[in-house]
Amino acid sequence: DTGVSQDPRHKITKRGQNVTFRCDPISEHNRLYWYRQTLGQGPEFLTYFQNEAQLEKSRLLSDRFSAERPKGSFSTLEIQRTEQGDSAMYLCASSLEAPTEAFFGQGTRLTVV
Amino acid sequence: AQTVTQSQPEMSVQEAETVTLSCTYDTSESDYYLFWYKQPPSRQMILVIRQEAYKQQNATENRFSVNFQKAAKSFSLKISDSQLGDAAMYFCAYRRSAGANSKLTFGKGITLSVRP
Numbered sequence: 193d194t195g196v197s198q199d200p201r202h203k204i205t206k207r208g209q210n211v212t213f214r215c216d217p218i219s220e221h222n223r224l225y226w227y228r229q230t231l232g233q234g235p236e237f238l239t240y241f242q243n244e245a246q247l248e249k250s251r252l253l254s255d256r257f258s259a260e261r262p263k264g265s266f267s268t269l270e271i272q273r274t275e276q277g278d279s280a281m282y283l284c285a286s287s288l289e290a291p292t293e294a295f296f297g298q299g300t301r302l303t304v305v
Numbered sequence: 306a307q308t309v310t311q312s313q314p315e316m317s318v319q320e321a322e323t324v325t326l327s328c329t330y331d332t333s334e335s336d337y338y339l340f341w342y343k344q345p346p347s348r349q350m351i352l353v354i355r356q357e358a359y360k361q362q363n364a365t366e367n368r369f370s371v372n373f374q375k376a377a378k379s380f381s382l383k384i385s386d387s388q389l390g391d392a393a394m395y396f397c398a399y400r401r402s403a404g405a406n407s408k409l410t411f412g413k414g415i416t417l418s419v420r421p
Contacts, residue, residue, distance in 0.1 A: 223407065225408060225409075227409075232314075232413070232414075233413055233414070234309075234311075234396050234398075234411030234412050234413050234414050235350070235396070235409070235411050236411070237408040237409070237410070240406050240408055247406060248406050248408070281348065283350065285350075285409075287407065293340075293352045293355065294352075294407070294409065295352075296342075296349055296350035296351075297349070298347065298348055298349045299348050299349070
């Protein structure tokens, strides 16, 4: 098991374009989280899946953001009509049922120009 | 809503010395978990240590230990015998108890540098 994997590691896009990120959790983990981290800040929760069900979405997640986790395996996070304010590191984490620890991926750094 | 505050943006320690990183939090819950995560320059977040709120004994993991003061809502991390590899950002995080969405609420982090 290689841990939580995120792809791509870096993405540069023009304002207004759509982008999609992928997260592959640790295989037996049924919980998956997306966080956003801007420079100098701690990660902020975006959304949470238990298996394939999206159970919570942060108010940070505007209508331009959508996340899926088909079949309870990998997850995708799509941002439509990107804005410069979307520039950030997007982190994915997975865990077994609480209270076990969450394991993080290396993140996808998005730059919107 | 739960909040986590790390008021020191940066700290520096001499190699082999001891350093303490501070964290305070606010919650109305009585049962929860507190964590310290390390984020090296490669950016992958790694769990350093975990504390269950119902446990009075402070958690210890090798050179890392915590001072958990539940009444004061304080959760500091002590790193003993600091090593160059300890240089990183450190985040204090809170999570509600099992049964709820186990999302983490993070502080802003502190950048720790280690002087050789």
